[in-house]
Amino acid sequence: MNERKTVYLAIAFLILIIFYFLPQPAGLSYEGKMMLGILVFGAFLFISEALPLGMAGLLVMVIPPILGMFSPQEVFGFFGNEAVFFLIGAFMLAAGVQKSGLHQRIASYILKAFGKSSKIYILGILVLAASLSFIISEHAVVALLLPIIGISLLNVEKGSNMGKAGMIALTYGATAGSVGTLMGGARNPYTVAYLAENYGIHLSFLDWLAMALPVTLIMLPILWMIIINVHKPEEFIATKIEKKGKIENKEWIVIGVLILTFLILFTIRSWGIAVAVIIGAVLLFVFGILSWKDIEKSMPWGIILLYGGAMTLGKGLQLTGASQWLASSIVGIIGTNPYVILLILLVITVLMTELMSHAAAVALMLPIAAGMASVIGMSVLVVSMAVALAGGFGYALLMGTPGNIMTYSTGYFKQKDIMKTGVLADMIGIGVVFFMATVLWPLMGVV
Amino acid sequence: MRCLIPVHQELYPKNSLKRTEKLCDEIVLLYIVDKKLMDKVQSEASYILPSFALQNVEEFILNMHRQEAEKVKNSIRNVPVELRFVKGEYYESIEREILRNSPDILMTDSHLRGLINLDAPIWIDRGGEIRECTMIVTSLRKIGKIKRAIEFAKNVCDRLSASFYIYYPNTQEKNILEPLGKIVDSARGEAVVFLKEQMQRVPEDKTLLLI
Structure with missing residues (x-):
């Protein structure tokens, strides 16, 4: 751990100490006050990256028992949720796709189909990355497609508009796709679990899809227009991607398992969200696509451990009444206009997600947003979903998402290039989610 | 005249490269891949990605930069070029190269405060003909x-x-x-x-x- 990070860690603990000695605000218990302290402590750790996110998540989990706010059984019990097992199963399924090479075949089909002109090719990259993000986490999608897109752009000069547009489309496509299904990012199942645990709102895989997929479908053409208008791509000849032969048995098996998994997710609501993906993962194991070693390697424990911290924050703020207190205080300042509140929440969430991981931003914002919704009588589901979807953006800054950094590191674009498209994309994204929450979801009967 | 030209993805010395034919007898082309950035990529990737996805990300990115470095080298005609490909911090890498190679002049396009501290004459090129x-x-x-x-x-x-x-x-x-x-x-x-x-x-x- 370097000196800077040690200082950040010390500052984080100083925040907790300050909260400990702060006078008790009216209407808030000691536990509530300290839970707010842990919220700020967590936010500081997530932004400063003083500790890896998973470690920060663990730390957030152990502080409430140390301060005597919750028993260890209660805190670690927050972790025991189907969303955790959904995440584990989804990572295994994703590993199966990668191991079989199915993603490469999908990439070669889509890129070939969209290879008519440079502008259409950019759309192809967006569609490809978004499609894979429906079943694989967005960051993994960027890493997997980076060599494929990189090779297809080999003839393109660094600094050319085609290079900029191609690489930006890769990360934007993955980001836009990641909100569409529960598998795209850990924040999605976290939101489902948060709503179920704290408000008794149970969302199925299909419910999420119905509410969130339109955001992806609306955002993709918008992102395409932004990219090709800001970085007008020159015509180019794509380097031909190595042609794959016939579909291999292992690929058929993965396709079959995915179809079965989605069928269960779509049709058997009573099984929740985790059972189907675990069955799928077991089948991949039984058919020899994945070995136990592969499964061990495919587990990003940081994300799973972060989940524990997120649940502790969410549940802790709710149980101690801190989220209600905070929400009432904020409403007291900004008023009770639901549209204004929603817009402010979306803007803050997007700003936060530009500065920290999507999952961390949603973990911090969800308890506040849901609390505010219940204080002013808005639909908790609508507000929570809106915040969860906005928490999946992060188009403008390199640190907005690991995909942005990975594509930037290839040298095809500069920071200012992604800023140009990203600020616009973030603003339009906020507008799209706002439209969904205020117009489309109410029309769909979501309350 | 022995010219040192650092190239970085955010600081591409387009004007300096154009000027080399007139100014330089030999060139040391220092292609710098930002170590902090690569570390960030690696740490983000290793934290979030399963090992299948992780394994070749850094290698692939470095390869892309190597190819780019070769392209830059080949774009310089009529002057012998020695290509140095390093993963490091911008100023530190230049400093090390100055110590190693004692160039007569450092050529770049960007006016950065940190350049002043480097122990070599510095040419900051704005492009165009110089009469x-x-x-x-x-x-x-x-x-x-x-x-x-x-x-x-x-x-x-x-x-x-x-x-x-x-x-x-x-x-x-x-x-x-x-x-x-x-x-x-x-x-x-x-x-x-x-x-x-x-x-x-x-x-x-x-x-x-x-x-």
Whole structure:
């Protein structure tokens, strides 16, 4: 751990100490006050990256028992949720796709189909990355497609508009796709679990899809227009991607398992969200696509451990009444206009997600947003979903998402290039989610 | 003249590269892949990605940069180029290369504060043809150093077929400078030359030579 990070860690603990000695605000218990302290402590750790996110998540989990706010059984019990097992199963399924090479075949089909002109090719990259993000986490999608897109752009000069547009489309496509299904990012199942645990709102895989997929479908053409208008791509000849032969048995098996998994997710609501993906993962194991070693390697424990911290924050703020207190205080300042509140929440969430991981931003914002919704009588589901979807953006800054950094590191674009498209994309994204929450979801009967 | 040209993905010295044929006898092309950025990629990737996805990300990115470095090298014609490909911090890498190679001049397009501390003359190229250049002398202290700097600047300007002038705003002891070059009343031309410690604010559009 370097000196800077040690200082950040010390500052984080100083925040907790300050909260400990702060006078008790009216209407808030000691536990509530300290839970707010842990919220700020967590936010500081997530932004400063003083500790890896998973470690920060663990730390957030152990502080409430140390301060005597919750028993260890209660805190670690927050972790025991189907969303955790959904995440584990989804990572295994994703590993199966990668191991079989199915993603490469999908990439070669889509890129070939969209290879008519440079502008259409950019759309192809967006569609490809978004499609894979429906079943694989967005960051993994960027890493997997980076060599494929990189090779297809080999003839393109660094600094050319085609290079900029191609690489930006890769990360934007993955980001836009990641909100569409529960598998795209850990924040999605976290939101489902948060709503179920704290408000008794149970969302199925299909419910999420119905509410969130339109955001992806609306955002993709918008992102395409932004990219090709800001970085007008020159015509180019794509380097031909190595042609794959016939579909291999292992690929058929993965396709079959995915179809079965989605069928269960779509049709058997009573099984929740985790059972189907675990069955799928077991089948991949039984058919020899994945070995136990592969499964061990495919587990990003940081994300799973972060989940524990997120649940502790969410549940802790709710149980101690801190989220209600905070929400009432904020409403007291900004008023009770639901549209204004929603817009402010979306803007803050997007700003936060530009500065920290999507999952961390949603973990911090969800308890506040849901609390505010219940204080002013808005639909908790609508507000929570809106915040969860906005928490999946992060188009403008390199640190907005690991995909942005990975594509930037290839040298095809500069920071200012992604800023140009990203600020616009973030603003339009906020507008799209706002439209969904205020117009489309109410029309769909979501309350 | 042995030129050191650092190339970085955020700082691509397009103008300097164009100038090499006139200015340089040999070139050390220092292609720097930002270590902090690569570490960030690696840490983000290793945290979030399963190992299947992780394994080749860094290698692939480095390979892309190697190919780019070769492209930059091949774009320079008629001057021998030694390519150095390093993963490191921008200034540190340049500093190390200056120690290792003792270049006569460092060529770049970007005016960065940190460059001043480097132990080599620095050419900050704004592009375009250079017909005249002016050395601005603000004080005659360290006259020996000034004389050597003027010799060096004259050599650079000669190579660019540009006329060389000296601008010394003080009235005292002008005669000391007169044998070294033509004294003018104001800075002329597309390039200005400063001793690093005497550097003043310069117009954005002028090429700079800092000695």
